[in-house]
Amino acid sequence: MKAALINGSPKAKGSNSEYLLAELKKLITNDYETEVFHINQCLHSQEALESIYTCDVLVVAFPLYVDGVPSHMLHFLEKMESFFQSKEKKAITVYAVANCGFYEGEQTGLSLQMIEAWCKKAGLVWGQGVGAGAGEMLGSLQSVPIGHGPKKNLGRALQWTNQTGFTQTMTEYQDKERVTKK
Numbered sequence: 001m002k003a004a005l006i007n008g009s010p011k012a013k014g015s016n017s018e019y020l021l022a023e024l025k026k027l028i029t030n031d032y033e034t035e036v037f038h039i040n041q042c043l044h045s046q047e048a049l050e051s052i053y054t055c056d057v058l059v060v061a062f063p064l065y066v067d068g069v070p071s072h073m074l075h076f077l078e079k080m081e082s083f084f085q086s087k088e089k090k091a092i093t094v095y096a097v098a099n100c101g102f103y104e105g106e107q108t109g110l111s112l113q114m115i116e117a118w119c120k121k122a123g124l125v126w127g128q129g130v131g132a133g134a135g136e137m138l139g140s141l142q143s144v145p146i147g148h149g150p151k152k153n154l155g156r157a158l159q160w161t162n163q164t165g166f167t168q169t170m171t172e173y174q175d176k177e178r179v180t181k182k
């Protein structure tokens with residue numbers, strides 16, 4: 001099984017989305033091979049799209065912009081949709097990890113619904129979304145282990161992958177961090 005972890009932040013390095021994917025990657029142990037992509041690669045490289053198509057799972061991590069998905073993410077989603085439509089249909093499951101500047105992770109709710117709606121349109125399977133608040137705080141909390149202190153709920157949401165694998169990861173997770181239901 002293979003999972004594509006797509007960093008949807010426009011920042012080349014040091015983004016909060018990058019941090020969240022790195023933490024998630026550490027927890028993925030259930031027979032999954034992972035490959036990390038940056039959104040710029042996905043927008044400009046056909047090779048990246050082909051590689052993503054070989055995956056069983058996509059995880060998109062992105063920042064919240066004006067309560068929605070950033071425009072470059074929208075461009076990416078449109079590109080991915082027409083790419084997938086040009087290929088043989090495949091049941092790829094999509095998960096999303098949105099982070100925002102506001103403290104409450106639930107601010108990301110609409111953006112996660114946008115990804116869910118995109119899955120339906122693009123013929124992909126929606127897995128689950130996680131919304132992380134206080135994204136800009138993550139950088140200054142690098143020394144705090146995930147699952148502790150202000151990263152307690154975030155750690156619980158991501159650690160679920162370690163125990164159950166992607167399929168049940170976020171569908172079974174019951175906590176206020178959970179933003180959308182399957």
Ligand SMILES: Cc1cc2nc3c(=O)[nH]c(=O)nc-3n(C[C@H](O)[C@H](O)[C@H](O)COP(=O)(O)O)c2cc1C
Nearest residue numbers: 009015016017063064065066067100101102135136
């Ligand atoms: C153009 C722009 C719009 C933003 N809009 C919101 C918003 O509506 N709500 C919010 O909580 N944060 C908003 N933010 C803050 C980002 O979501 C936040 O800084 C996030 O942690 C950046 O993630 P990244 O480092 O992965 O890019 C916005 C930031 C930018 C640059």
